[in-house]
Amino acid sequence: MRIGELAKITGLAPSRIRFYEASGLIRSVDRKANGYRDYADEIVWVLEMITTAQTAGFSLEEIRSLLPINSTGWLHDELLLSLKRKIEEIEALELRLACNKKQLFMVVESIESKPDGMPCIENTQQVLDRLREGMVLGKECAK
Incomplete structure (x- = not known):
């Protein structure tokens, strides 16, 4: 099949298909006499x-x-090893993201609950101190 048909079936741009071919991810195909690539169905x-x-x-x-x-x-x-390794990477990323989310919620809560009359700079310092304390003590993801 020609690259246009392949692009339509896969939803990929012809340039992306050519890129995968140039990168060696898919086998290079010979061009026909008319210059068109002819891809096998398995591609x-x-x-x-x-x-x-x-x-x-x-x-x-x-x-x-x-x-x-x-x-x-x-x-x-x-x-199998590669797939399991990718699952481990995703799980580690999920933990980091959950930790980041928890820290951001703490920052938002600290900003929203700033006592009336407290200067923003002082509240900012308190928020930063809480973040540092959590990181130093390893509490950033506790609870």
Whole structure:
């Protein structure tokens, strides 16, 4: 199939498909006498795997290592290891984001509950002191 058909089926821009080809993520295809690329039907699922993996947070280099080598198939153990490692990375990111969210809620609460008459600079210092104390004592994500 031509690149236009492939783009329509996958929802990817032709330039993105050419980029994946130039990057070695999909096999280069020969051009026909008329200059058009002719892609095999299986390239659709390869492109879908690439875009799904990118959405899940895999880099192009990581994706390259996940794809089946030539047509010999998957490296099963390496694939599972990479997927489990990505899950661990996502879980660590979720913990950091939850911590960041908790700290931001604390800052918002501190700003909203500033005593009347307290200068903003003094309240700012108190907020910063609470943040530092939480970080030093490892309490930033406690509770």
